[in-house]
Amino acid sequence: MNVVVRGLFHVGRFTMMLGKLFVRPERFRMYWREFVRHLDWMGPGSVLLVGTISVFVGAVTTIQSAYQLVTELIPVSVIGSIVSDSTLLELAPTITCLVLAGRIGSRLASELGSMRVSEQIDALHVMGIHVEAYLIGPRLLAALITIPLLVLLSAFLGIVSGMMLGHITGIVPMHEFLEGARETFRPFNLTICMTKAFTFAFIIGSISAYQGFYVEGGAQEVGRASTRAVVLSSLFILLSDYLVAELLL
């Protein structure tokens, strides 16, 4: 019972927090400045990490697809089809966002948590600022813009790296890889990829902000909030991954 009540409490507070984001900014320029600051560290700051992971995931998918599927009866072009489809539908959005839950989610939670325990949030509140809107709004918006772009980058790099590795190692020639990829490509796959990316971006941004914003206590609690942000974001990413697949496929 206690767990249910606590769960409802968090759902209620989370919903109210989201509701408080929709207010008229006191000064648009200040909100914009915050937005740009977060856009900068979330986007360009994550490119190297996302790029590295995507290149390896694409390459490994090519090798494993060849190992599992290619026989004399199945043409090698199927590798192109499998790599591109699985990258778009699952690997790029899910793996990228699980990694970003660690990088972006933990930083969001610890930043807001530190602001809470050092009374910076109280100071903003006393000044008469819409605290949730000013602190969470620009962060969430930056996440909603950068994460889908990073997912697109990840999908592109994953497919290209899979194709290049296949070509270089002689597993599958480039033209056959492209032929396979083109054969099974459906624009709807891109819709699913982006639906997942936006959903996961919202999960990472909002859950992490919630965990950080409502920290109570000291430095230890900030660390805990950061961990909770990563764990809960990852769990909800996996859950919503299933739901999106179930609903759209």
Add this chain to the structure above:
Amino acid sequence: MIRVEGLSHWFGDRQVLFDISVSFEPGKIHLIIGSSGHGKTVFMKCMVGLIQPVRGEVYYDEVPLFRSEPSVQKEIRRKIGMLFQGTALFDSLTVEENVRFPLDMFTRMSEREKKERVAYVLEKVRLPGTQHLYPSELSGGMRKRVALARAIVHNPRYLFCDEPNSGLDPLTASAIDELIWELTREFQTTTIINTHDMNSVLSIGEHIVFLYRGRKWWEGTKENILETDNAELRAFLASSVILRKHIQV
């Protein structure tokens, strides 16, 4: 003028403030004194609206804080400056950006006017030329003074200071007291200070409220505090070395 009427607050089942009523006149320094854990900080947080009391109301120039519309509450808050115990400076911003934050958020001053205003208040708190430094590069006393500069930069009508002297050496502590006194005189603010520093009580305490176990236990001036026959207040005063010779418990 600030008028507190029948303020009571509970944390869960535990009552921490008991029906406190008190008035704070403008242009004066009001000290709230009392031992740790007797409700000073909760009382101040209620007064600035960081905690909504279970019962009672705080009137700012006869406008109720808690019963008013959110827009009116925001207006009241914009007339408040607050110096937090831990300074609550924004770590990622320079001294100048910290101090001008309320101006950036709420005024339409030109860039030059803002720079001049920041330079003026930094001069007032005796920290000229520190605009480019970050809070982490400042000593405890300097951080307090920057926080004080931020609290007064927008000409607040009400100035709240939570333990302004905590963690400071006696010399810096009296410099901060002097500053608050000067600023109160110059800007005619209603200044309310939470403290248990007896130097402050004797030097700047024009109106003193003694809180004991969450109740208003005594109210008076620095002139009559030493003659009080209130046993709990005498015990509190006697715990201070500088007052021990004046007080017989």
